[in-house]
Amino acid sequence: MATDSNKFQAIISHCKEYGFIFQSSEIYDGLSAVYDYGQNGSELKKNIRDYWWKSMTQMHENIVGIDAAIFMHPTTWKASGHVDNFSDPMIDNKDSQKRYRVDHLIEAHVETLPKEEGDKLLAKMDQLLAKEDFGGLKQLIEDSKIKCTVSGTSNWTDVRQFNLMFSTQLGSVSEEASEIYLRPETAQGIFVNFLNVQKTGRLRIPFGIAQVGKAFRNEIVARQFIFRMREFEQMEMQFFIRPGTQKEWYEYWKAERMKWHLSLGIPAERYRFHDHVKLAHYADAACDIEYDFPIGFKEVEGIHSRTDFDLRNHQEYSKKKMQYFDNDLDESGKPYGNYIPYVIETSIGLDRTVMMVLSQAFEEEDLSTEGKPDSRVILKFPPRIAPVKLAILPLVKKDGLPEIARELMNECKTAFRCFYEEKDAIGKRYRRQDAIGTPFCVTIDHQTKEDGTVTIRYRDSMKQERISLKAVKELVDKAIL
Ligand SMILES: Nc1ncnc2c1ncn2[C@@H]1O[C@H](COP(=O)(O)OP(=O)(O)OP(=O)(O)O)[C@@H](O)[C@H]1O
Numbered sequence: 108m109a110t111d112s113n114k115f116q117a118i119i120s121h122c123k124e125y126g127f128i129f130q131s132s133e134i135y136d137g138l139s140a141v142y143d144y145g146q147n148g149s150e151l152k153k154n155i156r157d158y159w160w161k162s163m164t165q166m167h168e169n170i171v172g173i174d175a176a177i178f179m180h181p182t183t184w185k186a187s188g189h190v191d192n193f194s195d196p197m198i199d200n201k202d203s204q205k206r207y208r209v210d211h212l213i214e215a216h217v218e219t220l221p222k223e224e225g226d227k228l229l230a231k232m233d234q235l236l237a238k239e240d241f242g243g244l245k246q247l248i249e250d251s252k253i254k255c256t257v258s259g260t261s262n263w264t265d266v267r268q269f270n271l272m273f274s275t276q277l278g279s280v281s282e283e284a285s286e287i288y289l290r291p292e293t294a295q296g297i298f299v300n301f302l303n304v305q306k307t308g309r310l311r312i313p314f315g316i317a318q319v320g321k322a323f324r325n326e327i328v329a330r331q332f333i334f335r336m337r338e339f340e341q342m343e344m345q346f347f348i349r350p351g352t353q354k355e356w357y358e359y360w361k362a363e364r365m366k367w368h369l370s371l372g373i374p375a376e377r378y379r380f381h382d383h384v385k386l387a388h389y390a391d392a393a394c395d396i397e398y399d400f401p402i403g404f405k406e407v408e409g410i411h412s413r414t415d416f417d418l419r420n421h422q423e424y425s426k427k428k429m430q431y432f433d434n435d436l437d438e439s440g441k442p443y444g445n446y447i448p449y450v451i452e453t454s455i456g457l458d459r460t461v462m463m464v465l466s467q468a469f470e471e472e473d474l475s476t477e478g479k480p481d482s483r484v485i486l487k488f489p490p491r492i493a494p495v496k497l498a499i500l501p502l503v504k505k506d507g508l509p510e511i512a513r514e515l516m517n518e519c520k521t522a523f524r525c526f527y528e529e530k531d532a533i534g535k536r537y538r539r540q541d542a543i544g545t546p547f548c549v550t551i552d553h554q555t556k557e558d559g560t561v562t563i564r565y566r567d568s569m570k571q572e573r574i575s576l577k578a579v580k581e582l583v584d585k586a587i588l
Pocket residue numbers: 292324326333334335336337339340341406407408409454455456457458459
């Protein structure tokens with residue numbers, strides 16, 4: 108049985124064993140902080156992505172989706188501030204050559220201290236980070252006698268900024284090639300297309316543009332499975348509003364996004380808001396939605412009031428107008444006229460959401476009865492995001508049972524993902540489905556031939572009942588709505 112402290116490791120092993128997530132290029136000993144999704148992981152991820160997409164676009168008449176390229180004109184990243192600002196303070200240990208993000212190094216040390224002392228240190232660190240006082244941060248690390256985990260020494264370099272963007276060359280001949288970046292966020296693809304979408308879609312403020320796609324960051328501390336990756340997916344939505352209305356829309360989206368999280372069946376006490384004290388260069392208000400992972404409360408989603416920072420800067424750097432004409436009337440009866448819209452952003456990591464859903468769903472149940480030890484590992488996914496919705500299992504491989512099962516398979520597989528299996532005892536087959544989170548199993552047996560009923564077995568309660576073969580599809584359809 109996994110205790111709380113090793114639940115994280117148990118989830119990682121389970122993900123590998125059941126085809127959810129593998130280390131990238133594992134046969135070459137892997138690539139750090141890069142992961143591949145296997146047959147079940149990619150279905151789970153796709154279902155979460157689809158659920159987010161649908162709740163943003165289909166369920167909001169004033170939000171549309173786009174799919175912008177990963178590569179963008181390099182000036183994009185100057186205008187957005189990423190070339191100058193997208194960096195973290197780092198420090199290297201001279202003996203081990205190991206590089207640390209300063210805040211992570213101090214936070215790890217704080218965990219070894221009594222609470223009061225730790226809190227003081229964190230408060231001091233936050234102050235110095237806010238002032239970008241790198242000399243002060245180095246002093247704090249030295250005064251606190253923080254040691255490198257590899258060399259065990261306190262032989263530190265100065266604290267320096269380290270840009271997190273990956274760059275590469277565009278063009279085949281090296282002299283002509285120009286340096287471009289792999290996007291570190293998807294948001295800028297939305298901003299540069301703001302007018303294209305607004306005009307062609309005849310959209311009126313307030314409206315939103317949503318996008319899902321890969322983002323790349325050269326993260327330094329990268330040892331938390333899919334929580335912090337170098338290549339990951341973001342699901343972002345930029346909501347364009349009239350200047351001066353940002354407070355109410357910020358509150359609206361905070362509430363709306365929390366509703367979405369709760370709709371995943373995760374109880375409210377596993378979430379909390381964390382308001383930012385130190386704001387990013389583009390924001391006038393910001394908070395995170397944090398989930399209680401096995402590694403503690405951590406950010407899953409950010410909600411940011413981005414002002415007109417991005418559009419204004421793109422206007423300045425591109426020399427193209429980024430304005431919207433608002434012909435609604437203000438209080439004095441005049442049209443609001445031309446302005447650069449303000450933006451509220453909701454930005455959620457798809458991979459972190461996968462990790463959240465896995466953390467919430469993973470359970471090891473003790474099913475021992477007197478004298479007979481037994482247990483099962485189960486993933487209690489909400490049916491709508493489970494990789495497989497229905498397992499169809501003929502009791503035996505003969506007597507016409509596989510034929511009936513195949514017929515059911517043909518009826519259901521166009522509507523949702525099913526899994527067909529004839530091999531092994533039925534109990535074993537049920538357990539394998541529990542381990543990948545299949546909410547329903549249906550067994551076709553000899554009685555099916557007589558009265559057209561099947562046994563349906565529910566994953567969470569393990570209860571079984573007989574229902575009509577004809578009712579199976581509708582039952583699953585309803586559960587995944
Ligand atoms: N390296 C990463 N790996 C996986 N997901 C990430 C990573 N960086 C960011 N995300 C996801 O993208 C979302 C929005 O990105 P944002 O720039 O706000 O993150 P962040 O504040 O830099 O995150 P963190 O403080 O954890 O580095 C985050 O809430 C997170 O879910």
